[in-house]
Amino acid sequence: MLITFEGLKGCKKEVYMNELADMLRRSRFPEVYCTKEPGFPDSPISRLMSHLINNEPSTMPVEKLFLLLADRAAHYEKFVGPIINRKRETAFSGGYVPPSTPGIVLSDRGPDSLIAYQGFGYQIAPIELLMAMNSLALRNTPIHLTFIIDIPEYESDPHGDQEFLKRVRQGYKHIAQMSPGRVFVVDGTMSVEKNKEFIWRTVAPALGINAQ
């Protein structure tokens, strides 16, 4: 199972991701992996690309778009795909685990970031083209659930380009409307405790866990 967390910078998506990982591990799902895009863990190419993306001022928007997609293709091919598609071979020492449970991957950002930022925010390519490129990078890897942590633009970055942030936020809302079964919008202005509970009550049934 693959779950992605999306939203504007400062929306605390990595907090919610790590909280969910802890709750899953406590519920006898030991094989929970947290990752992020761009730049997934332990890949020299991706580290390098992440460095270029973040630190090379001459990297142009379209070049960056393709670098992000190359990074995504590597992430899904080499890291996410093998974990969520594999069959469990070894017994888990901490208790009973069904023998064919694949791992669970939680990702801080995923393909929806490309739609929201490069599509709606920077407007450097048509949404349909960006979606086709994302599909190519993912190679049929299904995303089961996505949580968009929605916060107001000024809370994300009071000194940033508010119009740009507004477009990205609208992009995320558009994505949620397009994929109601997969994408859930979380009100980031509410308490972390309340939102944690909402996320847990959405994820648990999908894994056959009683959410209480």
Added chain:
Amino acid sequence: MLITFEGLKGCKKEVYMNELADMLRRSRFPEVYCTKEPGFPDSPISRLMSHLINNEPSTMPVEKLFLLLADRAAHYEKFVGPIINRKRETAFSGGYVPPSTPGIVLSDRGPDSLIAYQGFGYQIAPIELLMAMNSLALRNTPIHLTFIIDIPEYESDPHGDQEFLKRVRQGYKHIAQMSPGRVFVVDGTMSVEKNKEFIWRTVAPALGINAQ
């Protein structure tokens, strides 16, 4: 003006490119730049990417596809575009040059390689999607002329996958059929001397030169 040279490995496209560059320079076009894809000259990012593309065995086809496009976007944004779009500001010391002549770029491979290799050869994405991605990478940079040096598969690589090479070759022929005004197929089994002459007689009129 931008002119690309395409074809299977071993078709001598770089020979024809360099011969044309010499002829152009002798015809009072001093600002002729030869370049290539992937990995255009003097860009640290591109050198790095070219290294990854050529030497990293774990680089997957889709990841490589996006790296090639990132490299192409950088090439056109930072190198090809500025040369072919600029206006000439300084006088050429060797003779009269019209004051607004932009530079001429000759490239060993270009966007058509993606269609022929990734599209027809490796078949990793639909041709229409690859064409849309190429357009995005080129950002409206026009390619004026393309010469495909056509050689038989076994001449390119007698020990390689002949079916793959056949598909690439067919891809090039498809491209030529789609763009008859831009793309010219050169019979690579004929003498270099004859083909040089054909290329010159095609290029010269487009530059207002009497090809004799």
